[in-house]
Amino acid sequence: MTIKPVKTGWQVNVQPGGRSGKRIKKTFPTKAEAIAWERHIQAKVQEVPEWAPPKKDARRLSDLIDVWHQHHGSGLKDGAGRKRILLAMCEAMGNPRADQFTPDQFAEYRMKRMEAGITANTMNREQAYLxxxxxxxxxxxxxxxxxxxxxxxxxxxxxxxxxxxxxxxxVTLLTQLDKSRNAHVSLVAKVCLATGARWGEAESLRLTQVRNGLIQFVQTKSSKARAVPITDELEKSLKTHHGITGDGERFFTTAYSAFREALTKAKLKLSVGQLTHILRHTFASHFMMNGGNILALQKVLGHHSLTMTMRYAHLSPEHLQETRQLNPLARLNHG
Structure with a gap:
């Protein structure tokens, strides 16, 4: 900061934020006024951050991920796993400085991953995470x-x-499941078929979750509890099964491998990537084919968005039936 005499008085020439900061010039009639204003500016710069140049942010992308995990990600159900995926992405992209990271860098990373055989779905998920x-x-x-x-x-x-x-x-699948040496696999599958539960939700059922004709699923993928009505027959089967083979509070122990083995023996062809999830799809599909309501199905499956549930809407007997009478050809034929 400098004060110097000029023709019109005393000029203050200040750059309160340093060399890269904002420069201010002002002229006063007397030197005393100039000195007083200079001191005022020195105090003011502490209160007005925009006068000071922004500090460089040298954090790497991995540092930002650590901050995210500390303040938010650690509270997510899959927070630890998501952090591992994010840090692996950072490493693959050379862990750039966060303030210099560009869409082109991610697009290039995405292209290389897809050339290596990674699916577009996986890349969309990684992009959403970052x-x-x-x-x-x-x-x-x-x-x-x-x-x-x-x-x-x-x-x-x-x-x-x-x-x-x-x-x-x-019927073919249940026959094979009943033949399994695993005492739990058949009933776990029946719970999935009767309620639309995911395999892990059914397999981890506890006594407190089954009562009064309902199964309440609490440890769910959406973190949203839901209660699904079941028949008296299924509830009785569960209670009887627990009395014979139950493990403490749990109805079942692990049965995933036994299901896969029975599915192979049943010689049923599934879409790529499906295994136990075929039971959930089967429940939802038959629910709609038998005249179920799409909004009720959303609640049973625990979908946050109706968009997810709408994948089953076309299976309803009433789906788009109006097209038979309302298309122009039908009108011509009945004209």
Missing amino acids: RAVFNETIRLGHWKKENPLTKLRAFKIQEKELSYLEQGQI
Whole structure:
């Protein structure tokens, strides 16, 4: 900061934020006034951050992920696993400085991953994970810049038809499950078929979750508890099974491998990536084919969004039936 005499008085020439900060010049009639204003500016710069140049943020992408995990991710059910995926992504991209990370860097990483055989679905999930890191750190005030992935579009995924088991296939599968040496596998599968439960939800059932004609699922993927009515017959089977082979509070022990073995013996062909999930799809598909309500199905399956449940809507007997009478050809024929 300098004060010097000029033709019109005394000029203060200040740069309160340093060399890269904002420069201010002001002229006063007397030197005393100039000195007083200079002191005022020296005090003011502490209160007005925009006068000072922004500090460089040297944090790496992995540092930002650590901040995200500490303040948000650690509270997620899959927080630890998601952090491992994010850090592996960082390493593959060379762990750039967070303030220099660009959409092009992620797009290049994404292209290499897909050339290596990684699916578009997986890449969309990884993109969503990293985008969420920036969104959450921005929301919490730990990141002051924009989200670099906001404008990068995810891949558009072609919907695949969900496969399900027909009645005859269900009988074939249950026959093989009943033959299994695993005492639990058949009943776990029946719970899934009767309620639309995921395999892990059914396999981990406890006594307190089954009562008064309901199964209450609490440890769910969506973290949303839901109660599903069951028949007296199924409830009785569960209580009897627990009395014979129950493990403490739990009805079952692990039966996943036994299910896979029975499925192989039943010689049922499933879509790629499906195994125990075929039971959940089968429940939902038959629910709609038998005249079930799509909103009721959403609640039973525990979907946050109706969009997920709408995948089964076309199986309803009433789905788009109006097209038979309302199309122009039908009108011509009855004109």
